[in-house]
Amino acid sequence: MGVGVMLADAGTVGEEHFVPGDFVYINNESIPHGTELTSVDESKFWIARILEIKASDEFHVYLRIYWMYRPGDLKGGKQWHHGANEVVNSNHMDVVDAMTVIGKAQVGHWLEMDDDEELPMLYWRQIYDYMSKTVGEVRRHCRCDRYYNPDRKMYGCGNPACGKWLHEECLIEEVKKRVMERGGGPPPRTEYKMDVDITEGGGGLVKVAPKRKGGGTGVGVGLTVPALRTAAVPEMPKKNTHIAAGAVHAKNGKRKTKKEILAELEKIQVTFVDGKKVMAHVRDIRGVSATVGNKNHEHEHAEYKIQEWDETVDCLACGTTLE
Incomplete structure (x- = not known):
């Protein structure tokens, strides 16, 4: 950590207050600086999870982050089991200026363990390993042994000995x-x-x-x-x-x-x-x-x-x- 740079517990951009662990929307070069979150399709922004916040003063605040990926941004593209609101967690670390934060993103971790679980606005269930360029496995279902797309219907067997x-x-x-x-x-x-x-x-x-x-x-x-x-x-x-x-x-x-x-x-x-x-x-x-x-x-x-x-x-x- 450089001289004069402090580790902060929280950060504020405009009226948006965030802390380590929060998910945030990040602006990119394709969107004019200062664009408000409500005026553009949210899918146009990047998504990141804040690891830590550093600042030398109130005008120089930086975030260490892990990038979240849209399935279509990964090698092989979006697969049939990826839902419309699904993102992929990653260990791809980066440092960005806090001024690029547009607002908070509501992202939840879907464990696929609770059959009646309600999914949040955005959710993730896989992790992308940035070093090996591989994506983690998810739970398999059905006789076909394939994955589940939460935007499509599935039917559960009522036989306690089966439950598939x-x-x-x-x-x-x-x-x-x-x-x-x-x-x-x-x-x-x-x-x-x-x-x-x-x-x-x-x-x-x-x-x-x-x-x-x-x-x-x-x-x-x-x-x-x-x-x-x-x-x-x-x-x-x-x-x-x-x-x-x-x-x-x-x-x-x-x-x-x-x-x-x-x-x-x-x-x-x-x-x-x-x-x-x-x-x-x-x-x-x-x-x-x-x-x-x-x-x-x-x-x-x-x-x-x-x-x-x-x-x-x-x-x-x-x-x-x-x-």
Whole structure:
């Protein structure tokens, strides 16, 4: 420490008072000196944590700091698990003039230990080692063993022996694969009741309202059939599918390419409905067909334009139905 330079317990710039341990916004050369924090997007400023304050007089105050990094400033850039308000702590030390401080920054340390923890305005969970140019690990989740982006949904398994947190996108992918593996249509446990609206000319629009055992109904399915008073929809014939192996066999026995499989998966739309149980609302727009019979045992062809239904969602690790 140079002659005449004192270690201070606190510092003040304008009306802003700060102490070691505080996080602060630092101005940079791209922003005119004297710019107020409220007049510019906060992401334009640099962020630092104060280690100590030194001063020779009230006009010469300096801060020893550790820089905080935006994920996009690191090698490799922002990753999919980085949240919109996430920053990265570091051991990159520097000394700056206190006059470059714009104001305090509210930054919290997210430990990922409390599942109900509310995140502050800005948060960090990783440390960037400036010497080795490496970033520390974070907690892994789900069957995919990947990280958690707090801006996206995750669902927790209620089984005490499991307790795993699962990415919404992984659960959606599993529901889509399950639909393809059974050849389309709702699960076998789903029951149907069909009411037929007779129209002139012998044709009618049938609204199928699936009703699950134990209560609850899905969304109606529209299909065109000749005029029938009652009808029963048989279980869809199962195709020889094996999604996990990366290939699907059609009725002609030919393998479907990865491109064809992905194209089919895109036509199976899944959204989640939160309630007493986590339900997946499935909308299958691929276009499948089945044969139905009337009371005279005559068979007619019915073409399904769109299929929609709700089904339960299971834990990817233990198979427990998610509540």
